[in-house]
Amino acid sequence: NAGVMQNPRHLVRRRGQEARLRCSPMKGHSHVYWYRQLPEEGLKFMVYLQKENIIDESGMPKERFSAEFPKEGPSILRIQQVVRGDSAAYFCASSPDLATGQGHEQFFGPGTRLTVL
């Protein structure tokens, strides 16, 4: 059973370009979470998704950022018109297909390191 997969592992974009980060959860997991880690800081929650639904996007910047988790395929975190401040490590996690509120462990992918030139 493969773990959480993220690609690309490293992504370089110039200011104004779009960045697309992909996350494939563990088999059998239908809950996906995205976190961002700015340099020398802790991780910050961005968004929680279930298949075809955004459950909580309270941590997402209001502009330029969007996330989806389609019925088929990986979850996508999309950043439009990137700026230097978007440079960070973006981590995806998934958890089992069980009721929320039961304290289930989140399993993390290796992260995507975005560098904006």
Place this chain on the structure above:
Amino acid sequence: KQEVTQIPAALSVPEGENLVLNCSFTDSAIYNLQWFRQDPGKGLTSLLLIQSSQREQTSGRLNASLDKSSGRSTLYIAASQPGDSATYLCAVRDSNYQLIWGAGTKLIIKP
């Protein structure tokens, strides 16, 4: 609003010492608490998960304790080795899904 603090921010000790890393949180209504390890430029490795009903968890040379009432957790590392050098992150799950993270303790074990 939940806040997680880790002390110290950095720690350097000689190889072989036992050491304790601290994590505190402001709201005791948590579902669980996890300790992670992060190596430079790498991903996150989950070390221990303590459910809110538990007091401690052990894995090899690692032992994590949880005191919800005081809002504290400690990660105890026995007989430290240079390979233990990494940043250790504490995260609490205080709602159905969000993990709230500390800024981490950067640990250096000197050979």
